[in-house]
Amino acid sequence: MMPLLASIENTAFAAWVRESSSLWAYPTILFMHTVGLGFLVGLNVAIDLRILGVAEKLPLAPFEKFYRVMWAAFWINALSGTALLVADASTKLTNRVFYIKMTCILFAVISMVLIRRRVFGAAADRAGLAAPARALAAASIVLWAGAITAGRLMAYFGPVSGAPGLQNRLP
Amino acid sequence: MLQALSTWLHGTKLSWAVAGGVPWIWPLCETLHFMGLALLVGIVGVFDLRILGMAKGLPVGPIQRLMPWAILGFVINLITGSLFFTGDPFQYIHNVAFGFKLLFIALAGVNVIVFYVTGLYRHVDGIGPGHDAPLAAKLVAAASLFLWIGVMYWGRMLPFIGNSF
Numbered sequence: 001m002m003p004l005l006a007s008i009e010n011t012a013f014a015a016w017v018r019e020s021s022s023l024w025a026y027p028t029i030l031f032m033h034t035v036g037l038g039f040l041v042g043l044n045v046a047i048d049l050r051i052l053g054v055a056e057k058l059p060l061a062p063f064e065k066f067y068r069v070m071w072a073a074f075w076i077n078a079l080s081g082t083a084l085l086v087a088d089a090s091t092k093l094t095n096r097v098f099y100i101k102m103t104c105i106l107f108a109v110i111s112m113v114l115i116r117r118r119v120f121g122a123a124a125d126r127a128g129l130a131a132p133a134r135a136l137a138a139a140s141i142v143l144w145a146g147a148i149t150a151g152r153l154m155a156y157f158g159p160v161s162g163a164p165g166l167q168n169r170l171p
Numbered sequence: 172m173l174q175a176l177s178t179w180l181h182g183t184k185l186s187w188a189v190a191g192g193v194p195w196i197w198p199l200c201e202t203l204h205f206m207g208l209a210l211l212v213g214i215v216g217v218f219d220l221r222i223l224g225m226a227k228g229l230p231v232g233p234i235q236r237l238m239p240w241a242i243l244g245f246v247i248n249l250i251t252g253s254l255f256f257t258g259d260p261f262q263y264i265h266n267v268a269f270g271f272k273l274l275f276i277a278l279a280g281v282n283v284i285v286f287y288v289t290g291l292y293r294h295v296d297g298i299g300p301g302h303d304a305p306l307a308a309k310l311v312a313a314a315s316l317f318l319w320i321g322v323m324y325w326g327r328m329l330p331f332i333g334n335s336f
Contacts (some may be wrong), residue, residue: 005231017194023328023331023332026331027327027328027331027332030327031323031328032323032325034205034323034326034327035320035323037205037208037209038208038209038212038213038216038319038323039212039213039216041209041213042208042209042210042211042212042213042214042216043212043213043216043217044213045209045210045213045240046213046214046216046217046237046240049237049240050237053274054236054237054240055233055234055236055237056236056237057230057232057233058230058234058236058237059228059230059300061228062226063217063226063229064226064227064287065221065225065226065228066217066225066226069216069220069225105333108201142201144209145206148202148205148206148209149202149206150200152198152201152205153198153202155198156198164259170322
């Protein structure tokens with residue numbers, strides 16, 4: 001397993017992401033990952049809040065249009081995340097917190113798809129949404145919060161990773 | 172003055188605690204800072220994108236009901252951000268990226284003030300489902316998206332352009 005991870009890490013692309021002094025390498029990829037997080041999680045939470053009863057005067061159906069943006073943000077983060085992952089494959093893939101993050105994202109995306117299928121639909125614009133819809137919305141918020149928390153804590157638990165010279169850890 | 176303020180801040184017990192004296196404070200604040208970011212960008216994003224013509228089925232007025240949650244995100248980030256500054260003021264005060272981040276936040280604030288003072292707010296409030304927002308409102312919405320994405324950019328560049336951390 002470790003030789004495989006090391007060989008991923010030693011590809012030219014991974015080395016470039018990790019070691020290039022260019023702002024277009026690690027810094028810009030990390031920035032893309034942050035913008036993607038903002039729109040993916042933020043728009044999901046906006047929809048969740050509406051389902052939970054905030055701004056009930058807003059019709060729910062038109063919110064479905066934001067799924068395009070949410071999926072775009074998802075793919076930006078899948079790609080930027082993969083780049084950050086290969087750059088530090090041997091540290092990130094051996095970090096238990098990484099798998100917690102991935103599990104949270106898996107279930108958060110499942111809830112995002114389920115909300116579109118089950119909640120957006122003919123009956124979506126009744127003032128009060130059914131309990132299962134609210135449960136999905138609440139689960140979505142909890143799962144995204146979990147993904148953010150695990151993502152951040154990857155820097156503190158397990159082996160050190162990230163751009164050289166970037167001090168993720170406390171002294 | 173900034174130097175004196177930073178020196179004073181750095182000497183406080185709070186600064187010591189945030190900078191690692193109490194080791195869980197910094198990671199907790201970082202995590203909350205990302206949650207606040209998502210809340211702010213997501214809710215403001217719904218409003219701006221609707222003004223720009225996406226999800227036109229939404230009446231604009233009631234979107235305001237979501238705004239307290241965006242403000243909550245902003246306040247969370249103001250508090251956690253101030254704590255970062257308190258923890259290690261000298262890593263920020265000479266940092267170009269930090270200067271630009273504050274500038275972009277200030278400009279985003281000015282953008283909101285323009286939106287209210289010019290009366291655009293009242294105009295936009297009555298826009299029903301399916302109707303277009305005026306060009307002036309679209310410019311304000313586009314500026315808002317640009318500025319908040321810019322705030323994220325400068326925040327992310329703190330360690331890389333300005334050499335913090």
